[in-house]
Amino acid sequence: MNQPSCSFREPMVNYLTKARRSIIHLHLEAFSESGDMAVFLQELNRHFPADSTDPATRQYRLKFAQLLMSKTRTQRYLDERWLPHRSSTLSDLTDLAWKVAQQFPDVLLDKIGTNDWSDVDIVLRHLNTAMSLCLREYFRDRSECTEQDILEFAHFADTQSLPSQLF
Incomplete structure (x- = not known):
C-alpha cells in the first residue's frame, strides 16, 4: 500500500481544506439566524486555530472576523457568495471524497x-x-x-x- 498511501495525501488535504471551509460557512449561516456567536467562534477556532501561523488560516480568520462586525455584511456575504454556491460546493466535496476513497x-x-x-x-x-x-x-x-x-x-x-x- 506504499503507493496508495502517498497518493491519498493530496486529495485528502484538498478535501479537508474545502470541508473545513464549508463547515464554517454552514456555521456562519446558522449564526446569521440564531445570533449565537459562541458556537460559531468555537467552530472557527476548531477548524482554523487562532495560534496558527499558516498564512491561509490567518487570512481566513481575518475574513470572518470582518464579517462578524456587521450583521448586514454577514447577510450580504451569505446571500451573494455562499448561498448561491452552497449546493455546488457540497457536490464538489462529494467528488473530492470519492477521489480520496479511490486511493483506498x-x-x-x-x-x-x-x-x-x-x-x-x-x-x-x-x-x-x-x-x-x-x-x-x-x-x-x-x-x-x-x-x-x-x-x-x-x-x-x-x-x-x-x-x-x-x-
Missing part, C-alpha cells in the same frame, strides 16, 4: 494486521469521522478480520453516539 485498497479490512494497516490508520485518523474513529478503535489490536468481526463491528459502531465515547 479494494478491501480496506484486508489490511488489518499487516504492515499496511499503519497507512490505513493514518487515512482514518485524517478523516476524523465517527466511522473512521470506530474503525480505528475496534480494529486497533486485531490481527485479522473475520465475518464475525464485521458483525461485531457493526454492533459496536451502532452503539457509539459520540466519537468521544471511543477513548
Whole structure:
C-alpha cells in the first residue's frame, strides 16, 4: 500500500481544506439566524486555530472576523457568495471524497494486521469521522478480520453516539 498511501495525501488535504471551509460557512449561516456567536467562534477556532501561523488560516480568520462586525455584511456575504454556491460546493466535496476513497485498497479490512494497516490508520485518523474513529478503535489490536468481526463491528459502531465515547 506504499503507493496508495502517498497518493491519498493530496486529495485528502484538498478535501479537508474545502470541508473545513464549508463547515464554517454552514456555521456562519446558522449564526446569521440564531445570533449565537459562541458556537460559531468555537467552530472557527476548531477548524482554523487562532495560534496558527499558516498564512491561509490567518487570512481566513481575518475574513470572518470582518464579517462578524456587521450583521448586514454577514447577510450580504451569505446571500451573494455562499448561498448561491452552497449546493455546488457540497457536490464538489462529494467528488473530492470519492477521489480520496479511490486511493483506498479494494478491501480496506484486508489490511488489518499487516504492515499496511499503519497507512490505513493514518487515512482514518485524517478523516476524523465517527466511522473512521470506530474503525480505528475496534480494529486497533486485531490481527485479522473475520465475518464475525464485521458483525461485531457493526454492533459496536451502532452503539457509539459520540466519537468521544471511543477513548
